[in-house]
Amino acid sequence: MKIIPLWLHKLSSPPVFYRFAGALRPWFLWSALILAAVALYGGLVLAPADYQQGDAYRIIFIHVPCAWMGLFAYFCMAVAALIAMVWRIKLAEVVAMECAPIGAAFTLITLVTGSLWGKPMWGTWWTWDARLTSELVLLFLYLGVIGLFNAIEDRRRAARAASLLALVGIVNLPIVHYSVIWWNTLHQGQTVRLLGPSKIAPAMLWPLLLMALATHLYFFASLLARSRVGLLALEGGKDWARALIGEKAHA
């Protein structure tokens, strides 16, 4: 009958999610690590050097998946934030807030690897190019959400306020993106396409896609672990959390 809605409803209860996430996390984490190792071997050893950029291009195997993850994490945060705002589900609030630091870290890695690549290729660490600027704005959006969440003392009110900010941000993100393109562009265009042929050699493409898969899995592993801690911090006074901590203390 309504097995899936019932299961989802049960899953949104903190103790059930805590156990579920704990059981799921190792699978995500280990598959992410193994796939990342294979992808790095494929990207750094097996893939041929670029005829123009030499070996310097190999940083894309970190840079591009992290850039995708920066956006993906924001999207996940916004979806969780919407659920938190509309249905006021405690779990969604925690998940939305735990997305932000992971997404900020991925965005920071994108900016750092991008500037490391930019120095030999463009001859500069930083330039006010459209994509770089959008990425910087994305980082500021993340920092705003994290800052607002930490500024309000009541945890649930803080989560809802920061969720609203995340939703304002997702309306703003495309506007920022297109306005900075109109303003200035230097970054190379899109090379990997979902539909239609990509403009990249297959030997370079498969490590890139594998790495993207690995970063997604890592994101979920990290999100599950962080949400467990977040739930425990939020529900510290509840029976299930006390029982859990008691078990750990006795063992």
Place this chain on the structure above:
Amino acid sequence: MNTASLVPAQQAMTRTPGTLAAIRALLRRELLLAWRRRADALFPVLYALIVVSLFPFALGPEDALLARISGGVLLVTVLLAMLPSLESLFRGDLEDGSLEQMLLAPQPLPLLVLVRVFAHWTTTTLPLIVVMPLLAVLLRLPAQVLPVLIVALLLATPLLALLGAILSALTAGTRRSAILLALMLLPLAVPVVIFAAGAVAAAQSGLPYLAPLLWLAAALILALVLAPFASASALRIAAET
């Protein structure tokens, strides 16, 4: 009997003031409060004057250089001068309880927020635009660019005030929120600054400047519709405790 005479009395007791009357009352209250502390309206102007007069000291007083950067400098100065007053937009209302009155009022909260933002813009930001010709002269802005700058500001500053009102409502319950507000406003301000500065730069180099102004106008209309609703739900979150 008596029942007939009771009905009008009951009606009078339960009758609420109309939306227009509420708007008029709120507007009157805000403007009166601002008038009673009219020296406060000078602070953003003084702030802008200080920032603008520091630039020639830092960059050197060459007319050509100042004229080239003045449009952008004036825009950023206005944006910075708006920040301190935005921070406290809803704080007083939250502390003295008038925010609760707004939340409980039978009139739609987004509408009341819109009136509130309009009053705030009129009392804190409009004086900045009024003194803009003076600041423009100090920075040697070419005379034909000044009208474009003023139109750009008339479109950009209400937009920033509406966006800032959302953030101000979000931070209403927190202490030391000035830096936080600046951090949150930066991503929202980027497109506004790009289009406003784009119009000014185009006017300065003799290019058509209408397109960026129309973009700003479109964004302002969008914000007029959407931002009051976001501010209203942010205020409801802030008043929950």
